[in-house]
Amino acid sequence: MPEYRAGQIVPLRYKSREIQVIIIDPNGLGPDKPSIGLGLRGMDRHIGIPRQTLSDRVSEIEGVKYLKLLSGNTFRVSEINAEDGNNYLLVEASDWVALARDWAKNPGKLRGKVLPV
Secondary structure: OOOOOOEEEEEEEEEEEEEEEEEEEOOOOOOOEEEEEEEEHHHHHHHOOHHHHHHHOOEEEEEEEEEEEOOOOEEEEEEEEEOOOEEEEEHHHHHHHHHHHHHHHHHHHOOOOOOOO
């Protein structure tokens, strides 16, 4: 079995695309079942939501970072120093599709620019 570590960057295949994800917690979903996240930069690259727009919507409540969308829905954001030396703001993969759908329904000023999920 592969050994995962927080901050490790790994490729993930999704709908014929290869997406770089980052390990948030090596045992987040159980032993040797890591929780993974997609950086805000990756969301910009893969689904067309500008990184800066997402970053501007991140706020901190009692030491925990959240991304709040126009719909009012919030998603937890993790901050990780990855193995490439960069610091990333990540949304957990399980929230990524929900976030993209929510944004597509309520894009605000970005109407028509968000790519389909």
